[in-house]
Amino acid sequence: MTTALQPFVENGSEIADADTAPHNLDAEQAFLGALLYDNEMYHRVADWLKPAHFYDPVHGRIYETAADLIGRGSLADAVVLKTQFDRDDGLREIGGTTYLAVLMEGAVTGNAAVEYAKIIYELALRRELIRIGHDLANAASADADVQARALIQDIEQQLYNLAEEGSASRGFVSFKQALAESVETASAAYEREGGLAGISSGLKELDRKLGGLHPSDLIILAGRPSMGKTSLATNIAFNIAKAYRYEEQPDGTRKTVNGGVVGFYSLEMSAEQLATRLIADHTGIPGYMIRQGTIDAAQYEDIRDGVLEIQGLPLYIDDTGGLPISALAARARRLKRTHGLDLIVVDYLQLVTSSRARAGASRVEEVSEVTQNLKALAKELAVPVIALSQLSRQVENRDDKKPQLSDLRESGSIEQDADVVLFVYREAYYKEREKPREDTPEYLAWEEEFRRIEKVAEVIIGKQRHGPIGSAKLHFDGMLTKFTDLETRYDDESD
CATH class of the missing domain: 1.10.860.10 (DNAb Helicase; Chain A)
Structure with a gap:
C-alpha cells in the first residue's frame, strides 16, 4: 500500500x-x-x-x-x-x-x-x-x-x-498483521460447524481431511478420463452454491457466512451440458434420459420444479473455449466486483492458454505459466481455485493404477504451485475392463468383487501444504455422475 x-x-x-x-x-x-x-x-x-x-x-x-x-x-x-x-x-x-x-x-x-x-x-x-x-x-x-x-x-x-x-500493491505486511490474520483463520475454524476454516465442499469425509477449501489455495484435481473429476468438481461447486448464505453489511456489501458464490470455467463442456448435469444431481433423474427426452410426465414435472428451485443459485458459468489465462483472471475480477466470488473452478487446466505464447516455448512452460497465474489469482482474490488436470498415460502401464504426483501431465510447476493435489480414483473403472465371460468359473468371483467396489470412489490427497496426505472414500452414482458421502449413503440404504 x-x-x-x-x-x-x-x-x-x-x-x-x-x-x-x-x-x-x-x-x-x-x-x-x-x-x-x-x-x-x-x-x-x-x-x-x-x-x-x-x-x-x-x-x-x-x-x-x-x-x-x-x-x-x-x-x-x-x-x-x-x-x-x-x-x-x-x-x-x-x-x-x-x-x-x-x-x-x-x-x-x-x-x-x-x-x-x-x-x-x-x-x-x-x-x-x-x-x-x-x-x-x-x-x-x-x-x-x-x-x-x-x-x-x-x-x-x-x-x-x-x-x-x-x-x-499490498507491499510488505508486518508480522503482527500476519499473526492477526492467522488468528482470524483459527477463530473461523473454531466457530464453524465441524471446525472448518475453509468453505465446506459438502462432502464430510473430504472436509475432514482438508479442513474445507481455503482462501488463496490452488487445488489441483486430477484423474484419468472417465474417472469423474469433472463430476466431482461440479458436485462441489453445486454444493457450495446451494449452501450460500450472506449478511448485509452497513456499507451495502454482502459478507458470505456459509457456502459461496462460484465462478465455473467450463472450457470443455458447454454451459447447457453442465446445467444438465446439475439438474440430474438435483432431481435424481439420469442426465442421459434428460438429454434423450426419455422421461415421463412425472419426471418432466420434477425437472420443471427443480429448475425453479435452483435457478437463482449464485453459480456463474463461462464456457469460452481456449480462454487465455489473462482473460480468465480479468473475468474473475469482474465477477467478484459485480456479484461477489468465493470459489473458482477451472475445467480443465490444459485447455487454458498462455497469455503471451513465446516462440519455441514448450507445452510444459505454457502450463507452468498458467498454474503460476492461477495461484496468483487465488491469492489476489482470496478465494480457493480448483483446477482440473489430466494425468499421463503412464498410470495405465502399472499394475497399481492408483495415481501419483509424477503422473501429472505437463507437470512442470503443477505440483510446485499447488497447495493441494487431489486424485480421483475408482477401482471399478479398471475392474470392469477385466470382466471375464459369463460362462466361466471366474465370472462369479469377479461379479462379487465388482459389486463390492462398483459405487466406491477414492479421493487421494497426494499433496497438502498445510496438512497430512491420505485419502477420502466417497459414494459414486454413475447414472447421475454424482459423488456423495459414503457413510451417509450406506446409512440411507440400510433404512
Missing part, C-alpha cells in the same frame, strides 16, 4: 509534485488531532484508512504508531507519542514533538473527524488513479510490442485492486 505516496515520474521528471498531486494537509492534521484526542475514533476508520493513504509521510507514521498503541490497548496521545518520535527527522523538520500537541489543539470531534478521514482516503485513491493513468499512457505510447488488450487487462487488474483495497 506504499504506492499511493510515491511521486509520479515521466522520463525522469515529476508529473505531480507536492503542489499538484491531490492532497489536503489540513484534513490530515484535523483527523490526527481528533485521533490523539479521542482514541476511540480509530475503531471507526481502522477497516479502511491505512498509513499509506496520508500524503505527508510524517502523518502516515503518526497514524501508524497511534494505531499500534491503540491496538495493544494503550493510550495514544501527544505525551505518549512524544517518546516514539523524539528522534524522527521528518517530525523535527515540521516543529518537532510540539507538533503533536498542536495537532491535539486543533482536534475536531465526532462525525467531522470521520469525514476528514474519508477525504484523506478519497484523495489517496485519486493520486493512485493518476499514477495508473500515467502508466497506461506511457505504456500505450512507448511499448509497441505490448498488445492493447494486454494493457487493458493489466490496467483492469490494477483498478480492481484499487477498488478492493485502496492500493494497487
Whole structure:
C-alpha cells in the first residue's frame, strides 16, 4: 500500500509534485488531532484508512504508531507519542514533538473527524488513479510490442485492486498483521460447524481431511478420463452454491457466512451440458434420459420444479473455449466486483492458454505459466481455485493404477504451485475392463468383487501444504455422475 505516496515520474521528471498531486494537509492534521484526542475514533476508520493513504509521510507514521498503541490497548496521545518520535527527522523538520500537541489543539470531534478521514482516503485513491493513468499512457505510447488488450487487462487488474483495497500493491505486511490474520483463520475454524476454516465442499469425509477449501489455495484435481473429476468438481461447486448464505453489511456489501458464490470455467463442456448435469444431481433423474427426452410426465414435472428451485443459485458459468489465462483472471475480477466470488473452478487446466505464447516455448512452460497465474489469482482474490488436470498415460502401464504426483501431465510447476493435489480414483473403472465371460468359473468371483467396489470412489490427497496426505472414500452414482458421502449413503440404504 506504499504506492499511493510515491511521486509520479515521466522520463525522469515529476508529473505531480507536492503542489499538484491531490492532497489536503489540513484534513490530515484535523483527523490526527481528533485521533490523539479521542482514541476511540480509530475503531471507526481502522477497516479502511491505512498509513499509506496520508500524503505527508510524517502523518502516515503518526497514524501508524497511534494505531499500534491503540491496538495493544494503550493510550495514544501527544505525551505518549512524544517518546516514539523524539528522534524522527521528518517530525523535527515540521516543529518537532510540539507538533503533536498542536495537532491535539486543533482536534475536531465526532462525525467531522470521520469525514476528514474519508477525504484523506478519497484523495489517496485519486493520486493512485493518476499514477495508473500515467502508466497506461506511457505504456500505450512507448511499448509497441505490448498488445492493447494486454494493457487493458493489466490496467483492469490494477483498478480492481484499487477498488478492493485502496492500493494497487499490498507491499510488505508486518508480522503482527500476519499473526492477526492467522488468528482470524483459527477463530473461523473454531466457530464453524465441524471446525472448518475453509468453505465446506459438502462432502464430510473430504472436509475432514482438508479442513474445507481455503482462501488463496490452488487445488489441483486430477484423474484419468472417465474417472469423474469433472463430476466431482461440479458436485462441489453445486454444493457450495446451494449452501450460500450472506449478511448485509452497513456499507451495502454482502459478507458470505456459509457456502459461496462460484465462478465455473467450463472450457470443455458447454454451459447447457453442465446445467444438465446439475439438474440430474438435483432431481435424481439420469442426465442421459434428460438429454434423450426419455422421461415421463412425472419426471418432466420434477425437472420443471427443480429448475425453479435452483435457478437463482449464485453459480456463474463461462464456457469460452481456449480462454487465455489473462482473460480468465480479468473475468474473475469482474465477477467478484459485480456479484461477489468465493470459489473458482477451472475445467480443465490444459485447455487454458498462455497469455503471451513465446516462440519455441514448450507445452510444459505454457502450463507452468498458467498454474503460476492461477495461484496468483487465488491469492489476489482470496478465494480457493480448483483446477482440473489430466494425468499421463503412464498410470495405465502399472499394475497399481492408483495415481501419483509424477503422473501429472505437463507437470512442470503443477505440483510446485499447488497447495493441494487431489486424485480421483475408482477401482471399478479398471475392474470392469477385466470382466471375464459369463460362462466361466471366474465370472462369479469377479461379479462379487465388482459389486463390492462398483459405487466406491477414492479421493487421494497426494499433496497438502498445510496438512497430512491420505485419502477420502466417497459414494459414486454413475447414472447421475454424482459423488456423495459414503457413510451417509450406506446409512440411507440400510433404512
